[in-house]
Amino acid sequence: MGFLLLLGTYWTIAILLSMALIVIAIGVSRNRSFKKKHDLFQKFAEENSLGLAFHNPFNFRFYGNDPKNTVRIEPYRGLVSGSNSVKGTIFTLSLINPELKTLKIFKLHEEYPWLSNLLPIDNAIQIKNNLGEKVQIQTNDMLFSSFLLSQDIIIDLGVLFNRIDAGVIYIYGDELGCIIPYFVYEEGMYNTWGKVLDLLLNLKAELQV
Numbered sequence: 001m002g003f004l005l006l007l008g009t010y011w012t013i014a015i016l017l018s019m020a021l022i023v024i025a026i027g028v029s030r031n032r033s034f035k036k037k038h039d040l041f042q043k044f045a046e047e048n049s050l051g052l053a054f055h056n057p058f059n060f061r062f063y064g065n066d067p068k069n070t071v072r073i074e075p076y077r078g079l080v081s082g083s084n085s086v087k088g089t090i091f092t093l094s095l096i097n098p099e100l101k102t103l104k105i106f107k108l109h110e111e112y113p114w115l116s117n118l119l120p121i122d123n124a125i126q127i128k129n130n131l132g133e134k135v136q137i138q139t140n141d142m143l144f145s146s147f148l149l150s151q152d153i154i155i156d157l158g159v160l161f162n163r164i165d166a167g168v169i170y171i172y173g174d175e176l177g178c179i180i181p182y183f184v185y186e187e188g189m190y191n192t193w194g195k196v197l198d199l200l201l202n203l204k205a206e207l208q209v
Contacts, residue, residue, distance in 0.1 A: 037057045040184055041054050041062075041184060044062070044190065044193060044194075048062075048197060049064075050062040050071060050073070051063045057185060060074065060075065061074045062074070064093075071093055071197070071200075072093075073092075073193075073197075074089070075089060076179050087181060088179060088181035088182055089183060089193075090179045091177055091178040091179075091196055091200055092175050092177040093175070093200055093201075093204055094174060094175065095171065095174050095207070097173065097174055099141075100140075101139075102119075102139060102140045102170075102171060103137070103139045103169075103171040104124075104136075104168060104172070105135065105136075105137045105169040105170070106118075106138075106168040106169070107136075107164065107165070107168075108134065108136075108166055109134075109165040109166035111166070112181045118170075119172045121139070122140070124138040124139070125141075125142055126138060127145055127149075130154075135157075150206060153199070153202060153203060153206060157169070160199055163188065163191075164180055164182065164192060167179065167181070168180075169199070171203075176203055178196050178199070178200060180196065
């Protein structure tokens with residue numbers, strides 16, 4: 001009887017030790033994953049001369065130090081599911097846009113239906129493009145859009161939309177921006193984030209010509 005009790009105690013200790021080791025292993029794995037993501041955010045900030053306020057991969061803000069290009073990159077929390085619902089990432093640069101010109105270049109995907117509700121344009125003019133069947137361009141001023149969408153910008157847009165399934169590039173109110181349902185640590189997104197930022201800066205440069 002004593003032997004059985006002793007055997008039971010050993011098994012209990014073994015089970016508890018195993019559970020403790022599993023918990024430790026999960027903790028170590030999560031810490032490594034967190035550090036890996038944090039390092040990627042930090043690398044992106046340094047390579048693009050941006051400041052970074054980082055709390056976790058879903059609570060962060062990149063900000064530009066150049067007063068001419070007030071870049072901000074942060075989680076996009078959407079217009080549908082409430083302020084706590086992280087939908088992806090929004091990139092913005094401030095604009096002076098007194099005539100309220102609007103432009104929306106977007107690629108929709110059934111996996112991200114919330115994108116279709118973003119940035120509505122009254123009496124939108126559809127612009128034909130060669131960026132693929134799923135890409136649409138809308139504006140409220142054809143002349144403005146024709147001026148802005150130079151051949152170089154069209155090429156940059158083609159490169160970007162070939163890399164992502166969905167996203168929106170826009171000029172709306174006093175913002176130039178991009179919303180994509182992806183984070184920098186997702187597969188292939190580090191370089192894609194760089195292309196988004198380059199495209200927005202190139203668009204801003206076109207507007208300043």
